[in-house]
Amino acid sequence: MNLSQIELLRVLQETNLNLSKAAEKMHIVQSAASRQLQMFEAEIGSPLFERQGKRLVGMTVIGERIMQEVAIINQAKNNIQVIASDYMDSDKGTLHIATTHTQAKYFLPRPIQRFRAKYPNVSIYMVQASPEQLITQLNTGKADIAICTEKVDEENDLVIEKCYEWHHAIVVPEGHPLCTGTITLQRLATFPILTYSFGFTGRSTIERTFEPTDLTLDIVLAAADTDVIKTYVRLGLGVGIIAGMAYDPLLDSDLVMRDLGDLIPSSYTKIAYLKNSYIPLFGQHFIEELLIAAKEFG
Amino acid sequence: MNLSQIELLRVLQETNLNLSKAAEKMHIVQSAASRQLQMFEAEIGSPLFERQGKRLVGMTVIGERIMQEVAIINQAKNNIQVIASDYMDSDKGTLHIATTHTQAKYFLPRPIQRFRAKYPNVSIYMVQASPEQLITQLNTGKADIAICTEKVDEENDLVIEKCYEWHHAIVVPEGHPLCTGTITLQRLATFPILTYSFGFTGRSTIERTFEPTDLTLDIVLAAADTDVIKTYVRLGLGVGIIAGMAYDPLLDSDLVMRDLGDLIPSSYTKIAYLKNSYIPLFGQHFIEELLIAAKEFG
DNA sequence: TAAGGTTACGGCGATCGTAACGATC
DNA sequence: GATCGTTACGATCGCCGTAACCTTA
Numbered sequence: 001m002n003l004s005q006i007e008l009l010r011v012l013q014e015t016n017l018n019l020s021k022a023a024e025k026m027h028i029v030q031s032a033a034s035r036q037l038q039m040f041e042a043e044i045g046s047p048l049f050e051r052q053g054k055r056l057v058g059m060t061v062i063g064e065r066i067m068q069e070v071a072i073i074n075q076a077k078n079n080i081q082v083i084a085s086d087y088m089d090s091d092k093g094t095l096h097i098a099t100t101h102t103q104a105k106y107f108l109p110r111p112i113q114r115f116r117a118k119y120p121n122v123s124i125y126m127v128q129a130s131p132e133q134l135i136t137q138l139n140t141g142k143a144d145i146a147i148c149t150e151k152v153d154e155e156n157d158l159v160i161e162k163c164y165e166w167h168h169a170i171v172v173p174e175g176h177p178l179c180t181g182t183i184t185l186q187r188l189a190t191f192p193i194l195t196y197s198f199g200f201t202g203r204s205t206i207e208r209t210f211e212p213t214d215l216t217l218d219i220v221l222a223a224a225d226t227d228v229i230k231t232y233v234r235l236g237l238g239v240g241i242i243a244g245m246a247y248d249p250l251l252d253s254d255l256v257m258r259d260l261g262d263l264i265p266s267s268y269t270k271i272a273y274l275k276n277s278y279i280p281l282f283g284q285h286f287i288e289e290l291l292i293a294a295k296e297f298g
Numbered sequence: 299m300n301l302s303q304i305e306l307l308r309v310l311q312e313t314n315l316n317l318s319k320a321a322e323k324m325h326i327v328q329s330a331a332s333r334q335l336q337m338f339e340a341e342i343g344s345p346l347f348e349r350q351g352k353r354l355v356g357m358t359v360i361g362e363r364i365m366q367e368v369a370i371i372n373q374a375k376n377n378i379q380v381i382a383s384d385y386m387d388s389d390k391g392t393l394h395i396a397t398t399h400t401q402a403k404y405f406l407p408r409p410i411q412r413f414r415a416k417y418p419n420v421s422i423y424m425v426q427a428s429p430e431q432l433i434t435q436l437n438t439g440k441a442d443i444a445i446c447t448e449k450v451d452e453e454n455d456l457v458i459e460k461c462y463e464w465h466h467a468i469v470v471p472e473g474h475p476l477c478t479g480t481i482t483l484q485r486l487a488t489f490p491i492l493t494y495s496f497g498f499t500g501r502s503t504i505e506r507t508f509e510p511t512d513l514t515l516d517i518v519l520a521a522a523d524t525d526v527i528k529t530y531v532r533l534g535l536g537v538g539i540i541a542g543m544a545y546d547p548l549l550d551s552d553l554v555m556r557d558l559g560d561l562i563p564s565s566y567t568k569i570a571y572l573k574n575s576y577i578p579l580f581g582q583h584f585i586e587e588l589l590i591a592a593k594e595f596g
Numbered sequence: 597t598a599a600g601g602t603t604a605c606g607g608c609g610a611t612c613g614t615a616a617c618g619a620t621c
Numbered sequence: 622g623a624t625c626g627t628t629a630c631g632a633t634c635g636c637c638g639t640a641a642c643c644t645t646a
Binding site: 028029031032035036052053054055 | 636637638639640643644645646
């Protein structure tokens, strides 16, 4: 058993068990990868992969179990490298951030700008994805830190920090009936609604608010992305329910925003990272920067 | 970085940073170990060991930190091997049990005998140690399962199962004043006492019982081992406070035992193993055997 | 027939062991 | 002087790459 075999297993998973692709990723020729895999299986004493003919099409029971340990080893190995480079020069490195569109556009710009000013030698990679994907990004080591509102609860191997609290709000064109008068759930339900897709940016909170009532929202558009919602609100498709902080007083001055804090419970945007991952110094400072920005944001 | 370097680091710790001994344990010549260590430190970019001249005398800060990851990797690597051999033949293997004298002598014989009958091809190694050492045995991978009463609480990376409940009891020679009449803490405190050493077999419970009172026990002998206590009770040195199950009605018929369940809170003997360790099938069956024996024991 | 995987073989490099040396208790 | 660690050098064994071959979409 050796570390490159362990890594090969990880890479195999990432490539849907395609040995050729895996070999390429590891900068070795395909036959070499094939042999390494065979040697490892020989050492284990039973096959780790289900095969159809020669093709790898799945994992055996023992393969799955061993993969858990493989993941642990890879994580620890990666930690060692990060620790080492952090110790050598704690102002230099790479930070992979995974987040959703809303956070990327409305919350992160300021803290990231500040962070860049302090750490010009840290490269920041941002991956935009659905909240569900964010967890995968963390688990596969593709992201160091995830920032989002949904889904990052009760995950056992994640460290989760509350970042800031926010309310939903409606946006409507000027002159829309909802610009005046008290807003109630009943009244909202009489209009066509534009809001986030399932699993995005507090959509689950909206669901939970309406679920116990007899009302059903008439959702005519569900988008992952606030800007799409606003665009169609401008076209008069209906009432947008968006995250309050996604209303930009300058750019969105043609739209009227009204807070729904009294109707829909607040949502919390959180910071998450793997419990077992080593976060370098600059990463910890980045998190601090987020928390500072969060206070200004509230 | 490769696995033998990782292993070398672990072995170095086990040998008090003696490179020669470590090399021997790894079945390589000492110069090879020296080089491997250098290569690893070069890759990390800074020394992992404090040196006096050439001797390794301690670990640097980064060395300590990296050791945590090294331990994780070694554990996972070991798990892989156990998983593999468990899958190959789940009736064969080795079980390292760490426990204290009292458990080894009075509780374990029956379950171990039964287990041996079911699994003749599993070699059982028993290490007898102090409760404190048991934890170390688990953490260093020298023991798979620990059985004892003290110390195995609130350890974060241990899985702990309650095994059985027991009471303290006194043993005295026939005709001793304590053979008759009600036993109270006050009365106990008037006699010279023989009991377990600090940190052994419920000694802490005895301490906690007397602590809030004004009474102090006159402990004339503290032993790790029930048999030593009984021996000196027989010589008339005083009153033995032992674990109830350590009284053998046949062999100790010359002594009178009286239960202290009303005076001293019960103690619990627990089974402990590392949260991240893979316990092979026969190991799980061994634990079941313990729990069965525990019921008969109560 | 293209894509994925295995087998055979020669070459190169990593790592080992021997051995001589340096330093520290 | 015994123990512990480093450096130098030749030898070996593991692993890679090339290439031919097999098998299935």
